[in-house]
Amino acid sequence: MDNKSFYARCETVQRGLNPLKVPLVVMSEAEKYKWRLNFSYVETKKLFHLQANVSRQRDLPQDPRLIVVPPRMNLYIEHNLQINQIFAKFTSEAEVWPYSIDEGIPDMTHSWQLFGSSPRAGLFKILSVIN
Structure with a gap:
């Protein structure tokens, strides 16, 4: 399971904002990570007419609606661990394989089969708990 826009969604939720409505971008100021941007929701790119290859702060519009925050990796790791604990409720801990943050x-x-009549139904059960 890939948690889309994970960093930005963690940041919006941590701030008490709606990650599906608030345009927020997580952007590192570290030289080696300047190309990494993580938008809170897909509509952010549409709202600001951004191209898929936005990679630097200078490519972002100067708009007061757009919230730009630095990354907080410890926060994302904490949330990742919580998600993996949810996964472990549906299978054994040994069968939860973290791939990345x-x-x-x-x-x-x-x-x-404990959670539905098909593998797909089991997956939807997990998604209902996470969301």
């Missing part, structure tokens, strides 16, 4: 694989090969 915003991706994880819960192997439900042996447990999906």
Whole structure:
């Protein structure tokens, strides 16, 4: 499962904002990460007429509606661990495979039938708990 716009969504939720409505971008000021931007929701790019290759602060519009924040990796790791704990409720801990901070694989090969009539139904059960 890939948590789309994970960093920006963590930031909006932490601030008590709606990640589906607030245009927020997480942008590193570190030289080696200047190309990394993470938008809170897909509509941010449409709202500001941004191209897919936006990679630097200078490419962002100077608009008071756009919130630009620095990354807080410890926050994202904490949320990732919480998500993996949710996955472990649907399968054994040994079958939860973290892939990256915003991706994880819960192997439900042996447990999906406990949560629905098909693997897909089991997946939707997990998604209902996460969302």
